[in-house]
Amino acid sequence: MLWLLALLSLIGINAAAVAAFAIDKRRAIEGEWRIAESTLLTLALIGGSPGALWARARFRHKTRKQPFATQLDLIAMIQSGLVFGLAAAFLI
Template sequence: MYVLIGYFIIISIVGFILMGIDKKRSQKGQWRVPEIRFWTIGLLGGGIGLYMGMKTYHHKTKHKTFTIGMPVVILINLLCYGYAVYVLK
C-alpha cells in the first residue's frame, strides 16, 4: 500500500516539475515538452501534480484540452486510487 502511495506522490512531483520546465522553455523559445508526455504522465497517475503545475506556473491554462481534460484525468486517477486501495485491503 505504501509503495502505491509513494508511486503516486513521485509521479505527481514529476508532472509538476515537467510543467515548470516546459513553462521556462516556452519563455526562452527553446524546445518544448511534447503534449503527449503530459497526458502520459497524467494517465499514469500524475494528474494532480500536472494540474498543480498548471496553476502554479500559469501554464497551459488557455488550452481547453488541458483546462477541461486534466480534471477528467484527475478523476480517473482518483477512481484508480480508490479501486487500488479497495483491492489491496
C-alpha cells in the same frame, strides 16, 4: 509494505509531473524545444494528475490551451471517481 511502495510511486510520479510542467513553462518563455503535450498528459494519466493540476495553476501554464486543458481535467475527474468508488467499495 505494498502500500508504502504505492505511496512512494505516487509521490514520485506527481513530482515528475510538477517538474515537467515547470520545465515546459521555462522552455516556453525561453523559446526552446517544448515537452510534448502527450507526455504531460501521460504523466497525469499514470497517477500524476494532482501534481499536474497543481503545477498548471502554480505556473499558470496551459490553463487555456484546448483541448489540453479539457483532457487534463477529464483525466483528473475519472481518477477521482475511481478513487472514491474504490474507497466506497472497500469501506462497505
